[in-house]
Amino acid sequence: MTDVLALSGVSKSFGALRVTDDVSFSVPRGQALGIIGPNGAGKSTLFNLITGNLLPDAGRIELLGRDVTRVPAMERVRMGIGRSFQIPQPFEGLTVFENLLTAAAFGRGRREAEVEEACIAILRDTELLRKANQLAGGLTLLDRKRLELARAMATGPELLLLDEIAGGLTEAECRALVATIRALHAQGVTIIWIEHVLHALNSVVERLLVLDFGRVIGIGEPAEIMASREVREIYLGMEF
Amino acid sequence: MGARVTVATRAGRAAGIAALALLALGLALPAFAGRAMIQDLFFILTMLTLAQFWNLLAGYGGLVSVGQQAFVGIGAYAMFAGVILAGWDPVPAILLGGLAGLALAVPAAWFAFRLQGAYFAIATWVLAEVTRLSVAQWKALGGGTGTSLPREATSDMAFVAAIGRLFSVREAAARDILAYWLALALAAATVGGIYALLRTRHGLALAAVRDNTEAAKAVGVDAVRLKWLVYLIAAFGTGLAGALVYVQKARISPDAAFSVTDWTAYVIFIVVIGGIGTIEGPILGVLVFFALQSAFADYGSWYLMALGLIGIAIMLFAPRGLWGLIADRTGLHLFPVRRRLETGHATTRGD
Numbered sequence: 001m002t003d004v005l006a007l008s009g010v011s012k013s014f015g016a017l018r019v020t021d022d023v024s025f026s027v028p029r030g031q032a033l034g035i036i037g038p039n040g041a042g043k044s045t046l047f048n049l050i051t052g053n054l055l056p057d058a059g060r061i062e063l064l065g066r067d068v069t070r071v072p073a074m075e076r077v078r079m080g081i082g083r084s085f086q087i088p089q090p091f092e093g094l095t096v097f098e099n100l101l102t103a104a105a106f107g108r109g110r111r112e113a114e115v116e117e118a119c120i121a122i123l124r125d126t127e128l129l130r131k132a133n134q135l136a137g138g139l140t141l142l143d144r145k146r147l148e149l150a151r152a153m154a155t156g157p158e159l160l161l162l163d164e165i166a167g168g169l170t171e172a173e174c175r176a177l178v179a180t181i182r183a184l185h186a187q188g189v190t191i192i193w194i195e196h197v198l199h200a201l202n203s204v205v206e207r208l209l210v211l212d213f214g215r216v217i218g219i220g221e222p223a224e225i226m227a228s229r230e231v232r233e234i235y236l237g238m239e240f
Numbered sequence: 241m242g243a244r245v246t247v248a249t250r251a252g253r254a255a256g257i258a259a260l261a262l263l264a265l266g267l268a269l270p271a272f273a274g275r276a277m278i279q280d281l282f283f284i285l286t287m288l289t290l291a292q293f294w295n296l297l298a299g300y301g302g303l304v305s306v307g308q309q310a311f312v313g314i315g316a317y318a319m320f321a322g323v324i325l326a327g328w329d330p331v332p333a334i335l336l337g338g339l340a341g342l343a344l345a346v347p348a349a350w351f352a353f354r355l356q357g358a359y360f361a362i363a364t365w366v367l368a369e370v371t372r373l374s375v376a377q378w379k380a381l382g383g384g385t386g387t388s389l390p391r392e393a394t395s396d397m398a399f400v401a402a403i404g405r406l407f408s409v410r411e412a413a414a415r416d417i418l419a420y421w422l423a424l425a426l427a428a429a430t431v432g433g434i435y436a437l438l439r440t441r442h443g444l445a446l447a448a449v450r451d452n453t454e455a456a457k458a459v460g461v462d463a464v465r466l467k468w469l470v471y472l473i474a475a476f477g478t479g480l481a482g483a484l485v486y487v488q489k490a491r492i493s494p495d496a497a498f499s500v501t502d503w504t505a506y507v508i509f510i511v512v513i514g515g516i517g518t519i520e521g522p523i524l525g526v527l528v529f530f531a532l533q534s535a536f537a538d539y540g541s542w543y544l545m546a547l548g549l550i551g552i553a554i555m556l557f558a559p560r561g562l563w564g565l566i567a568d569r570t571g572l573h574l575f576p577v578r579r580r581l582e583t584g585h586a587t588t589r590g591d
Contacts, residue, residue, distance in 0.1 A: 051458070077460040089455035091448045097245075097581045102448045103459035105441040112441050112579070120243050120581065132581040155459050 002029050003062070004080075004159050004190040005050065010059030012045055012214075019045045020056065021214035027159070032191040034201040034222070037211035038234055043194045044086075046211065047163055050192070051083055052076045064158060077107050082157030086164045088144035092137030096128050096147060099136050100154040107155025119154055125187075126150040126180055142173040146180065153184060160184070162193040166200040174200055202226070210234070243583040247439060247576055255574035259431075266424045270407055270417045278413075278420045282488060284530050285423035289481045290503065291510040291522035292430045293474040298508075299517035300438070300446045301470035304357070306504050307364030308478050310348070310371045311341040313498035315479030316486035317375050323393050325380060330389060331398045334422070334483040341479020342472060344371065349471045353464070365500070372498035386493025394490055419488035426484060430477055435519055437473075438577045442466065450517075501544075509547055513554045515561025519575040524563050 006026035012019055019042040027033050037043055048054040050061065052073035061069045063079055071079070091099050100122060104115035123129040126146045131139065136147060145165055152160055162181070166174050178200050185191055185204060195201040201222075202208075208225040210218040212234055218225050225231055270278060290308070297303045315337030322333030352363040376384040394400075395411060397418070404414035437443060448456040449463045456463055482503070486492050496502070506529065514525020532550075536543045558565050566572065 074457055074460055074462055077458065083458055085455065085458070089452045089458075091451040091455065093451050094444065094447050095578065095580075098444055098447075098579050101579060102441070102444040102456075102461065106445060106460035106462075109460070112444075116243075116245050120583075123581075129583065132583070151455075151459060 003027060004029050004064060005192070006062040007050075008060050008062075010046075010049060010056045010061060012049060012054060012056050019214045020049060023059070023211075023214070023216055025209060025216060025219055027190055027192060029158075029190055030188050031207060032185050032193065032205040034205035034208045035192065035194045035211060036196075036198065036201070036208060036231075041211040042214040043211055044163070045214075047083075047161060047192075047194060050161060051081055077155055078109055080156070080158035081161065082107065082152035082155040082159070083161040084145075084148035084152045084163055084165050086167070088141075088148050090136035090139065090144055090147050090151075092135065094136055095133050096136055096139070096143075096150075097123065097132040099147060099151050103151045103154035104156065107157075115154075118156070122150050122153045125183060126153070127176075142169060142177065145169065145177055149177075149180065149184070153189070158190060160189050160191045162191060162195070164194055164196060166195055166197040178203055198226075243581060246580055246582060247578065249573065249576045251572055251574060252576040259428075263424070263428055267421070270403075270420065275409075275413045275416055278416050280530070280534075282416065282420045282423050284526055285420070285427040286481050286485050287507065287510060287529065288522060288526045289423070289427045289430045290478060290507045291514070291526055292427075292434055292519070293477045293481070294504075294507045295511045295516060295519075295522050296434055296437075296470050297474045299511065299521075300450070301467055302450055303467060303471060304361050305364040305474075306361050306500070306508070307348075307366070307368035308474070308507065309498045309500050309503035310344060310364070310368035311475050311478035312482030312485070312503040313368070313375065313494070314340045314344045314371055315482030316492055316497045317378070317381060318479070319483035319486060320381055320387070320389065320492055323389055324387070329396075329398050330393055330487045331418070331422070334480060334487060337483025338476045338480040341475040341477075341482070344479075345472050345475030348475075349468060353467060353471075368498060368500070368504075372494050375498070376494040382493070384494060386491065386496070388492075389487075389490040416488065419484065422484055422487075426477075426480060431519060431523075435575050435577075438519075438575075442469065443577055444579075446470070506547075509551050511561075512551055513561055515563030515567075517560075518563050518567070520567075520573075521561050521563040524566075525561065528562065 003026040008024045010023045011021055023046065035043055045054060049056050052071060056069065060067060063076065063081065068076055068079065091102065097119065100119040101112055101115065104119050105112050108115060123132055126149055128146055128150055131143060139147060148165060166177060169177060174197060181204055193201060193205060205222060207220065208222045209216060210225060210231055217230050218228055294308055297305055318336040318340030319330065319333045322328040322336040323330050348367050352360055352367065355363050381387055394415065397415060399418050400411060400414045403417050404411055407417065445461045445466055448461055449466055453463050486497065510525035510529045511522050513528055515521025536546065554561060
């Protein structure tokens, strides 16, 4: 019951291709779980199954002990799933603050006035407070990534899903973003994070899940997983 | 560090005061103005109302309809039905126009929302044609040739006698004054109502959906419900405006009440030249449109071609319309919606 998310036997096929194959795992409250695997391993599909943008062919997905397998994506946002997009998708014509207000008002089902304080706190946590009144369309890549994070947090999530949020950043930018994610995690939010930038991922998550051909081929402590033969084979030639 | 969220600006407050002053002047105007001016203002106010609702649909909701004449027509015919078939006074019968617009909008949206973009636009036009052809079968209301409001209905219309005594004018002029006041009230309620809607969280949601529908859904914005909301509001308001226009005209036919040129093409022209997606745009647009029409309407089809060319030129060289040009130069917003966070730290660049 302390699991924020639990998947059991979840499968999804596109035609003859099984992109998610009998996946089972759970994430206890407050934990940060990293998901790694080669391109095409089915990471994004797994994400979309969790958010509800895709429905599984078989299996069961529970959010906070409630079966959400057939619950539409928008409903899951209100139940506590916040997500960031791999390529930042800000509301460009709105300011940074308005981006958060929108997410908070609708993600939490509140009036604007009731969520202003929470939005200001998130702006501070994500170091966007100085840019609160700037149009989101004019932000740098790092700030767009921060905005993705902030907007997902604004929906008041129990579970934060991060989709390759560290990709495309310089080393220094990446460190700054990781520091922000660590700070959010320290506040107790549960995180599932797909990432190719392994050193960034491993400096935050407590557990790693390895996906290959749609199957879970390993789950456990990052050090242990990174040392395993299967992972080394998959990532052969990759630096980490 | 105290943080505060505000929407008000000095320009916005000044515009609000100016709007109230204009409204008061508008109410008092029949005491000084002649009948021709009252009729011109009636035309401007009703076109402004139609333009604001089309702008709500297309500019804010992303629903480019070319079938709003369906709601003008059905609203007007519902008012006629209330007067001729049920013996209502024309003034309260205007409300029937709004309700008829709503009643038509529910099946129309159910059908048209299955389609996107250009296909949606064509569907709205087809629905308007189907509605026109159906109404033309309504023999009790004159069928294809149309009919007039009965003499006793217009002469006994509520308030007309009182207005005639107040301004010492004849019945026909008193009727125009009444229609003008109603148009003024409807236009003011439309502009005020749409502005109030944009100030609620639904205003943010409309902007979010317009910018990025996928991301809007991911933060819990129900894009489909929002579309329904603006479509129904626009249908109700357009129905009311249609009914009011035909209270003043007192004569109706399917071809006139469902005219795509009068109730959609001109309206789109007004919004596009004025500036789509702003409240100021249609206000400026209707004034330009009226000036053009007064000056050049005698040139017939040459006039229509010129309107088309002006519309195309604006779309190419100033896609945000005349108001867009003004706002870019001056940074002026008469109807501010931007939520500004005022802290010691926040800068206000990029606004």
